[in-house]
Amino acid sequence: MTGWRPAPTSSADGIQARTGAPILVVDDDPKIVRLVTLYLERAGFEVIGVGDGRSALEALAADHPALVVLDVMLPGIDGLTMLDAIRHAGDTPVVMLSARGTADDRIAGLAGGADDYVAKPFSPAELVLRVSRVLERTRRGAARDPAPLRLGDLEVDEARHLATITGRPVDLTAIEFRLLAAIIGADGRVLSRARILDLVYGAFEGDVMDRTIDVHIGRLREKLGDAPTSSRYIVTVRGLGYRAGTSVEGRP
Numbered sequence: 001m002t003g004w005r006p007a008p009t010s011s012a013d014g015i016q017a018r019t020g021a022p023i024l025v026v027d028d029d030p031k032i033v034r035l036v037t038l039y040l041e042r043a044g045f046e047v048i049g050v051g052d053g054r055s056a057l058e059a060l061a062a063d064h065p066a067l068v069v070l071d072v073m074l075p076g077i078d079g080l081t082m083l084d085a086i087r088h089a090g091d092t093p094v095v096m097l098s099a100r101g102t103a104d105d106r107i108a109g110l111a112g113g114a115d116d117y118v119a120k121p122f123s124p125a126e127l128v129l130r131v132s133r134v135l136e137r138t139r140r141g142a143a144r145d146p147a148p149l150r151l152g153d154l155e156v157d158e159a160r161h162l163a164t165i166t167g168r169p170v171d172l173t174a175i176e177f178r179l180l181a182a183i184i185g186a187d188g189r190v191l192s193r194a195r196i197l198d199l200v201y202g203a204f205e206g207d208v209m210d211r212t213i214d215v216h217i218g219r220l221r222e223k224l225g226d227a228p229t230s231s232r233y234i235v236t237v238r239g240l241g242y243r244a245g246t247s248v249e250g251r252p
Contacts, residue, residue, distance in 0.1 A: 029051075056077075067135055097120065116130050161177060190237045
């Protein structure tokens with residue numbers, strides 16, 4: 001899976017809703033590709049449809065899509081492998097679309113970095129709504145230019161989409177970065193899981209999403225070198241949610 005790199009622009013420049021880069025739809029069922037394409041085009045989006053992972057990688061390299069609608073069960077390169085490649089190369093939003101709709105399947109996709117997960121059979125109109133919401137949330141995040149947040153030796157620069165510890169970059173996925181910024185940006189206030197879900201994913205609820213947040217918190221702590229029992233950056237408040245370890249500099 002070599003050869004694909006994100007667009008040479010920044011994520012803020014490269015992610016556009018409706019009037020900019022296309023939506024890439026990846027599914028091995030041509031009927032689903034045609035159906036999703038029809039509904040997205042009716043909503044005003046430009047769409048590129050492909051049927052396998054290799055073609056998807058070529059489209060990612062050539063067209064730098066604003067968002068990827070990605071099936072899990074793909075021939076050759078499966079969807080979760082594709083998702084991992086997308087997440088290691090950039091911040092392109094991904095909406096998973098799969099017949100594998102159990103709680104564990106959804107958690108695997110969301111914890112792997114997907115911005116949303118839609119199980120088959122699905123409502124095309126609902127899928128369009130979810131795509132629009134992910135793009136709008138991404139656009140709002142890209143439009144903000146706040147001062148960097150600082151928590152001890154940890155700095156979170158939302159404008160540059162960069163987290164560092166003592167100046168050393170921390171390799172975070174887009175969702176992990178949004179999660180860290182939400183907790184640090186709360187300036188010591190406790191954020192419930194419901195509030196975190198609203199800030200990171202949008203209006204979702206349910207046990208699957210709660211468990212997904214816990215998975216992301218665990219991975220985020222590991223990358224920050226933050227032990228749950230002696231946390232410097234993310235503190236668990238039992239029965240309530242999470243908060244930053246100390247007061248935060250850089251934002252009123």
